[in-house]
Amino acid sequence: MLRIHFTSQDLARTTLAEEPDPLWEVLLSLHQLQVQDGTAHYGHWRERTRRQLPRPASRLLHLAPPRGYSPDFLTPAQHTGTFDEGVERVLCTSRGRFQQELQLLSVRRPASSWTRELAHGRGEAVKGLGQAMHTYHQSAIAPYWESMRTIVRADHQQKVSHLSGAGVDRLLGHIHPAVRWESPVLTVDGLPDSDLHLDGRGLRLQPSVFCWRTPTKLLDPNLPPVLVYPVKQGVGALRRGTAEQRSRPLAALLGTTRAAALEAIADGCTTTELAQRCSISLAGASRQAGILREAGLITTRRAGQAVRHDLTTLGRLVLDGCGAPIG
Incomplete structure (x- = not known):
């Protein structure tokens, strides 16, 4: 299990996102595309996306195995803007970081010729990453975006209601069934055994439509801390269009x-x-x-x-x- 250690400064700097993060949704939906879990929630989306996914977007599957590690550079920790802005941040990843994180990925998933080029920061490979992200987003995420925003906003409103007169302590105790708050430690079941000390940086709580069963986080403890957790949604709640x-x-x-x-x-x-x-x-x-x-x-x-x-x-x-x- 993961143990997140808070100070009083961290409690004051903890935030709850009001909107889905498009880059986290891209990554976590890539995970969902490769499994059969959550059929009631994702089955129709999965069937349609697999059928219509453009070939250039499929290379992203190499970067996002459904279990284990996916590169942190796919979800910039300080990104809170639009999808296009997020992709630009991804493409500005340093060559050293590409190499380090793709080497970690290759332990469980053998490198393809494209990921080897990407690990060296080759221009065409980096450009191809951006094109693949845009193509995938347009096909698999954009048609459902308004529905996703509605689901996340509803979760935000429900969570904020717990803050009324009670503070962040009550919010941390109502994030998700896998999360327990016993001040000053937030415990998350289902993740590898580790400790994350926030050291005054605070924590961004990010609700996600495509996060399934268990919350997740960035691997690198030195990056700005974020905890992504599954939102509650009705069966079949994810629909195309507004x-x-x-x-x-x-x-x-x-x-x-x-x-x-x-x-x-x-x-x-x-x-x-x-x-x-x-x-x-x-x-x-x-x-x-x-x-x-x-x-x-x-x-x-x-x-x-x-x-x-x-x-x-x-x-x-x-x-x-x-x-x-x-x-």
Whole structure:
């Protein structure tokens, strides 16, 4: 387990990010792309991304094994800006750091010809890294970004509520089930046994949509400390496009009420929940579900005293097709 040691100065300098970090999401989503964990949360994203991932972006998989070490340079510790700004910081990594961190990576994952060139800071290899990051982000992250921001902001609001009148101590005690706060030490289960002394630098708490099960951190203890932790999200919460982007073409296709019903069923729900989500009567919800079911967009099954509705593959395709980025 990881033990993070705080001083009073560290408590005063601890911050909670309000937005997802695009570079951490790129790295952690690359991990998710190579495993089968979290199917309920990531299965649809994983299937679509694997199918549509451009070949130039696939070279990033060499840098991001799903288990073990990934180079710290992929997630600049002091980056809090846009994705483009973050990539520029990555590309400014020194040759010595490229070499050191890629050598660590090669212990578990044999170097490819490209990573060997990158380790020497060769211009074309570094340029290729930037191109791969941009291509991957455009395909796998950007279409879901607004949904990801909504999820992280909700987590931030929930965490901040714990601060009201209680201070950082209460926040540290409610980060994640794998994290325990016994002042002055924050213990994180599931990470290699080690101690991290903050020494007055504080800690940035970074919620992440693609972080799964266990929090993570940078390997180098000399870098500005950050603890990335998984946010709570509903099953299937990760969707393409904004609600507005989805709703306009979907409403044109199905009608406003029926489009709202299809979106409400995206995470699965009972008829009563459908009525509540769409602000319609129980009879109206049952009628809309029946029409969507007859069209092959949803399935309905009994769950105890209620019935549960879920999207079919066709329903998911319709919803995602209407959520494709506009422009």
